Amino acid sequence: MPSHPRTPALSRRRLLKTAAATVGAAAGSGTLTGFPTIWAQNIKDVVLRHAGPPVTAIPAIAEQATKDLGFTVTMQATEQGDLLNRFLSQSTSMDCADVSITYLKYLVGRNVLQAIPLSKVKHWDKTIPLFTKSEYPDGRKAPQQGTAPYTVLYATGPDGQKFHEGPSDWLTGVPTVTNADTLGIRPDLVGRKIASWADLLAPEFKGKAALQDQPSVGVIDVALALEARGDIKYGNKGNMTKAEIDKTISTMMDIKRSGHFRSFWTSFDQSVNLMASGEVVIQSMWSPAVASVRSRGVACTYQPLKEGFRGWGYTLGVMKHVDGLKLDCFNEYMTWYTSGFEGAFIARQGYYAAQPENARKFMTEAEWDYWYGGKPAATDIMNPYGKLMEKAGNTRDGGAFWDRLGNIAVWNSVMDEDRYLTRKWAEFITS
Numbered sequence: 001m002p003s004h005p006r007t008p009a010l011s012r013r014r015l016l017k018t019a020a021a022t023v024g025a026a027a028g029s030g031t032l033t034g035f036p037t038i039w040a041q042n043i044k045d046v047v048l049r050h051a052g053p054p055v056t057a058i059p060a061i062a063e064q065a066t067k068d069l070g071f072t073v074t075m076q077a078t079e080q081g082d083l084l085n086r087f088l089s090q091s092t093s094m095d096c097a098d099v100s101i102t103y104l105k106y107l108v109g110r111n112v113l114q115a116i117p118l119s120k121v122k123h124w125d126k127t128i129p130l131f132t133k134s135e136y137p138d139g140r141k142a143p144q145q146g147t148a149p150y151t152v153l154y155a156t157g158p159d160g161q162k163f164h165e166g167p168s169d170w171l172t173g174v175p176t177v178t179n180a181d182t183l184g185i186r187p188d189l190v191g192r193k194i195a196s197w198a199d200l201l202a203p204e205f206k207g208k209a210a211l212q213d214q215p216s217v218g219v220i221d222v223a224l225a226l227e228a229r230g231d232i233k234y235g236n237k238g239n240m241t242k243a244e245i246d247k248t249i250s251t252m253m254d255i256k257r258s259g260h261f262r263s264f265w266t267s268f269d270q271s272v273n274l275m276a277s278g279e280v281v282i283q284s285m286w287s288p289a290v291a292s293v294r295s296r297g298v299a300c301t302y303q304p305l306k307e308g309f310r311g312w313g314y315t316l317g318v319m320k321h322v323d324g325l326k327l328d329c330f331n332e333y334m335t336w337y338t339s340g341f342e343g344a345f346i347a348r349q350g351y352y353a354a355q356p357e358n359a360r361k362f363m364t365e366a367e368w369d370y371w372y373g374g375k376p377a378a379t380d381i382m383n384p385y386g387k388l389m390e391k392a393g394n395t396r397d398g399g400a401f402w403d404r405l406g407n408i409a410v411w412n413s414v415m416d417e418d419r420y421l422t423r424k425w426a427e428f429i430t431s
Contacts, residue, residue, distance in 0.1 A: 043070050046072065046329050048330060050096050050333075055268060056177055065333060081266065095319055098176065101149050101315065107317075108152070114318055117170060122335045123335070127354050128356065130149070132167075134151075145238045146220070178313040179312060181309060184303070186299060200221065200222070201222070209283060212284040216414055224307060237410045262274070288349040294390070313354065352372075352401060366379040376393050
């Protein structure tokens with residue numbers, strides 16, 4: 001889809017900033033086009049409250065935005081399950097949020113989010129076509145198992161209460177962060193090569209395997225494993241029938257009764273501690289959790305698997321109640337947020353920006369080549385806080401950006417039978 005034209009020359013974004021605001025923008029991304037003097041004076045009292053999970057709602061990002069934009073951005077970090085509850089019951093306690101692609105199915109139609117006009121999205125043409133068109137840069141169509149971002153990204157109108165099939169002039173949110181997930185392993189403890197999702201359920205890892213306690217993720221990880229070892233052939237692992245859910249959960253209960261699973265984790269820190277301590281040697285993991293284990297000097301690999309990766313993404317969404325001056329501030333923040341600083345910051349913990357070429361502007365050549373290019377690190381690689389992540393010469397697990405994002409087997413999902421799955425998952429966890 002082509003980018004949309006810039007706003008008219010006399011709009012707020014086209015007028016000169018005050019000298020102070022100009023200095024702030026110059027210190028940051030340099031991508032903003034300016035506010036009128038009176039408006040620039042008013043925005044200093046605006047506080048934009050950004051909510052999200054701890055791995056993306058990062059205070060250092062808000063601090064840089066505040067410095068660059070002239071109004072205050074604050075971060076509210078909440079674990080995933082609690083975050084969804086906040087969206088549904090306390091949405092006025094935040095102004096914008098990192099909204100998981102899967103959560104859009106819970107939120108659209110509930111008067112939680114308002115639609116974002118595509119004409120306000122400056123970096124749309126820099127957003128990867130995997131989100132905007134559901135295809136790869138070479139034109140190949142992307143897989144549709146699970147909740148593919150393209151299917152929930154467009155809205156029918158400004159109220160944002162219905163999904164539009166295919167492109168429209170309104171968005172449910174602006175794509176920001178994405179990744180292709182796999183299993184984390186302790187290469188020093190597993191004792192052999194790990195090459196398949198089936199290894200998650202291998203008998204030799206009895207008592208040393210873990211799952212994420214979230215049905216939309218945990219059950220898909222197990223489905224990938226069951227299909228890989230030949231137990232079940234799914235029509236769509238990301239949208240199971242009741243019969244497929246029953247068979248999957250029944251098999252999971254048998255595996256659980258055998259003592260196979262050491263834990264079902266709910267937070268980032270839990271997953272890190274399980275792996276760093278050696279209590280668990282193979283498990284569902286997030287890329288920053290693998291990075292955190294490594295930063296402790298403990299061997300941990302984000303293992304590419306032959307069946308492919310489990311994909312996911314976030315959008316930056318704006319709450320229904322936001323209007324007037326604060327909505328104008330959100331639009332400027334949205335432009336700043338996708339202009340590169342945030343993308344580079346989260347790249348250093350293993351996530352990808354949905355506008356990778358913008359993130360590249362804020363990365364060294366060695367960082368870009370390591371995180372996105374799949375090349376051996378030309379220098380030592382640091383995490384976002386300056387702590388050693390990788391020694392020079394090492395290569396990122398899974399290779400280059402499109403080696404990973406181009407090999408997605410299934411997306412994280414909210415299934416048609418979500419309520420049934422949630423009930424069955426609860427039975428599994430408490431059994």
